[in-house]
Amino acid sequence: MSARHARSRDPRGHWLLLIVAITAVAAALLFEGWTTYEVGAAQTKRACSTPVPKAADSGQPVVRIKDGKVSTAAMPPRTVALTFDGGPDPVWTPRLLELLRNHKAKATFFLSGAQVARHPDLVEKIRDEGHEIGSYTYTGVDLGQVSAPRTRLEMSLTQSALAGAAGVKTDLARLPLTTQADTMCGGEWTAAERVAAEGYTLVAADRPFRKPEQGLIRQFSNTDIAFQETKKLLRNQKVRFTTVTDGLGERKVNAEAATASRWQGEGLIMVQTIGHFFVDIMTWVLGIGGGLALVRLVLLMVFARAHVRRIGRFRPGSPWLREITEPVTVLIPAYNEEAGIQSTVLSLLDSTHPYLQIIVVDDGSTDGTAEIAAAIDDPRVTVVRQPNAGKAAALNTGLVYAEYDIVVMVDADTVFEPDAIYHLIQPLAHPAVGAVSGNTKVGNRKRLLGKWQHLEYVFGFNLDRRMFEVLECMPTVPGAIGAFRRDALMGVGGVSEDTLAEDTDLTMALWRAGWRVVYQESAVAWTEVPVKLSQLWRQRYRWCYGTLQAIWKHRRAVLEMGPPGRFGRRGLTYLVVFQVILPLFAPIVDLFALYGALFLDSALWIVVWLGFLGVQMFGAGYALRLDGEKLRTLWVMPLQLVVYRQLMYLVTIQSVVTALLGSRLKWHRMHRSGTADQYRLEEPVGQPLSLN
Incomplete structure (x- = not known):
């Protein structure tokens, strides 16, 4: 390193590279922070201002809204659709998959887009083992409390993440904080109409007291309690455990995603991965x-x-x-x-x-x-x-x-x-x-x-x-x-x-x-x-x-x-x-x-x-x-x-x-x-x- 260099270059052009790098890192951090903050934040369901429409208040957990008309459906007798919300989880999702595999049962996983971007390998595993995948929005936010653009963003980002992780798209959705269909009232019903307008079938759950022999959709989260309850439920050999669409006798909803959607999804996952990696590294660097x-x-x-x-x-x-x-x-x-x-x-x-x-x-x-x-x-x-x-x-x-x-x-x-x-x-x-x-x-x-x-x-x-x-x-x-x-x-x-x-x-x-x-x-x-x-x-x-x-x-x-x-x-x-x-x-x-x-x-x-x-x-x-x-x-x-x-x-x-x-x-x-x-x-x- 000497003052007498053989050639001279102007380093000012490299400020553009620095600005681009800082901007990219800032964007990745903001995106990572937004998703992490929203996913990790405790959500409280807002009290309903108006009741759910009578057409949806049938006690049946599957809701379709088309051209302003509402229809509902349920599982036939002796058919149980096991559904898991908010994953994939690196601890409990593999255990649930092993449990389902041992009992030769299928289930429907309503996945969070942010979690999909963090654990794409688990999404591929869910798909490869024949389970069904639905959308649980990107961050798990209560859609009844957000704007229409935010709702569209939550759903589209989740589709992109699924396309990038496993090359699939889905027509099934579950609104976060939803239990039974009759709880989709007030602002949540407005959100349900927005989601259904994009071609989604909404899936809630049956009431807890409903028996498996009557046919039901059971809703679980990725926890130890859910694992134990699922294990107990799978012992019932009198019923068939399957996915939501299979139980309804409909075509599978996990069609292959378009190539452009895959590329877009892979980019999304890359941004999320960079942000997450950067957060981990910078935690140490900052310390x-x-x-x-x-x-x-x-x-x-x-x-x-x-x-x-x-x-x-x-x-x-x-x-x-x-x-x-x-x-x-x-x-x-x-x-x-x-x-x-x-x-x-x-x-x-x-x-x-x-x-x-x-x-x-x-x-x-x-x-x-x-x-x-x-x-x-x-x-x-x-x-x-x-x-x-x-x-x-x-x-x-x-x-x-x-x-x-x-x-x-x-x-x-x-x-x-x-x-x-x-x-x-x-x-x-x-x-x-x-x-x-x-x-x-x-x-x-x-x-x-x-x-x-x-x-x-x-x-x-x-x-x-x-x-x-x-x-x-x-x-x-x-x-x-x-x-x-x-x-x-x-x-x-x-x-x-x-x-x-x-x-x-x-x-x-x-x-x-x-x-x-x-x-x-x-x-x-x-x-x-x-x-x-x-x-x-x-x-x-x-x-x-x-x-x-x-x-x-x-x-x-x-x-x-x-x-x-x-x-x-x-x-x-x-x-x-x-x-x-x-x-x-x-x-x-x-x-x-x-x-x-x-x-x-x-x-x-x-x-x-x-x-x-x-x-x-x-x-x-x-x-x-x-x-x-x-x-x-x-x-x-x-x-x-x-x-x-x-x-x-x-x-x-x-x-x-x-x-x-x-x-x-x-x-x-x-x-x-x-x-x-x-x-x-x-x-x-x-x-x-x-x-x-």
């Missing part, structure tokens, strides 16, 4: 992902506390080691940074560390960047011009002009606190430390997007850095503020141009060369963040893509020994799991969370989400307190989780697609407005929390 996220949050806070406690005791740069007062070279790569370059240089000149060499490397700017920097009348400032070659090349040019052994790298949109350089270089007192990350804060945080990024910097980046230092696996010294030993930089060949995340690539190279990298939270610099979503997208896209390049470039670190191996196994694994893999699944997990809120226990899901939000806000509050920030920013966090987080997930997805396609990604430069220091000047933060 594992949620558990990992919670564990990560707990670890971040635990290690952050450990990091604070070790300040001034065991960390390199503590008072136990000598104070660093050596002169420092500051490198500022700049390309079209006229809006902020003056503020950056002046903030460095105000540093309490007096021994500075400031080198502004103008990387072929087309605006007045170089002229503004050169106009600053201070002998410590040097402006070097070069043709546009990229940030890494500009930093390497600056290294050529560096006079001192300590080098601080600064972005041209960053404003330093006066004591930032002094604090930043102190950990270099320890001979094993090759680089130090400073504490980058958001300067332009007045708008909502800026506040979201402010929370991300404090809660995400800086809290991560505290953990990384304790675990000795810091993956990135940010380009905005970082200190390095010059000989360490030269030892790894300077700043590599292989990736777009030159800061991450350089940090990983230092670890692999045997140097340690630490975090100095008291070295504060203010940076300007994107103020438009399009700018933010381009910036994070470059960051994420460059990080993927760096991970791939340094992947062999996981196999190395000592500090490089420790960094690889801890740092690279963390980045891959939490910054690559989990974000890839996140949109689908969020979709499944919405599924849970819609179709499962919505109150439970709301409580879970609020609990997750509470834990996140507690962690963010702790991070803000550690950084000496005010807690009032927490009010934007719920919106951040709903909106901003989704954007970051999509950035990760596009970056991974770009990387997998081997596409070349150009340098994306953000438009600057020179507002990095506005928050620093107007509302300075307090002192970072210390537990010592």
Whole structure:
């Protein structure tokens, strides 16, 4: 994975594939949720508003309605039609089939379309063993309480499912919650007329007290009680057990379905299967992902506390080691940074560390960047011009002009606190430390997007850095503020141009060369963040893509020994799991969370989400307190989780697609407005929390 690819492809077309995939999964989930919710929901039969028509109130269980005329029929004497509702059931249907087979009896199974789609093999078995199949609607909903379109949908979906599962269609139907024919009153009779108008014969059941010798239709569900009652009834050798249509002496109703109907049914079953499979898989994924996220949050806070406690005791740069007062070279790569370059240089000149060499490397700017920097009348400032070659090349040019052994790298949109350089270089007192990350804060945080990024910097980046230092696996010294030993930089060949995340690539190279990298939270610099979503997208896209390049470039670190191996196994694994893999699944997990809120226990899901939000806000509050920030920013966090987080997930997805396609990604430069220091000047933060 390299910035210099042999060919370039545009990954934007693959957004269509992602949208189609997400839409398909959403449709499958909605369909699965609708059917599961309806099938599993307890149904209550509504009281009748009008009685059943007299023509249907004959006591006979089979009802036909044609051209407004109603006729009824019943089983002849000594003929029993066994009927089972709502299956096929993976537990009881096979047992019932075996029982019927042993007694050489036939029965009629009124099947739920949703269950047919889930267990098509059982439908084939029912058909192959000569039993009759009828419709029990798709979800088992009370048709007397739904609209005419819903009734048609319930019946047509069931026919499609039967065609796809067993290649059959049926003209028999039983309305859910129907017992005897005279119970089909009120709205249920209206539903009966709608169903009969589509060519169905309606089958109810005889009253319980009717004897088998008189001829009857018995109604059972798929339960243990039904199994036992059927077993007891089959012992009666004086009667014939058969299907409804055979008992009535009519033609069989399970004709062969048309080819088009079969294809349609197979598609329906596929959608139902995908949805069901996805629900099962995502239940595990959601549990594992949620558990990992919670564990990560707990670890971040635990290690952050450990990091604070070790300040001034065991960390390199503590008072136990000598104070660093050596002169420092500051490198500022700049390309079209006229809006902020003056503020950056002046903030460095105000540093309490007096021994500075400031080198502004103008990387072929087309605006007045170089002229503004050169106009600053201070002998410590040097402006070097070069043709546009990229940030890494500009930093390497600056290294050529560096006079001192300590080098601080600064972005041209960053404003330093006066004591930032002094604090930043102190950990270099320890001979094993090759680089130090400073504490980058958001300067332009007045708008909502800026506040979201402010929370991300404090809660995400800086809290991560505290953990990384304790675990000795810091993956990135940010380009905005970082200190390095010059000989360490030269030892790894300077700043590599292989990736777009030159800061991450350089940090990983230092670890692999045997140097340690630490975090100095008291070295504060203010940076300007994107103020438009399009700018933010381009910036994070470059960051994420460059990080993927760096991970791939340094992947062999996981196999190395000592500090490089420790960094690889801890740092690279963390980045891959939490910054690559989990974000890839996140949109689908969020979709499944919405599924849970819609179709499962919505109150439970709301409580879970609020609990997750509470834990996140507690962690963010702790991070803000550690950084000496005010807690009032927490009010934007719920919106951040709903909106901003989704954007970051999509950035990760596009970056991974770009990387997998081997596409070349150009340098994306953000438009600057020179507002990095506005928050620093107007509302300075307090002192970072210390537990010592």
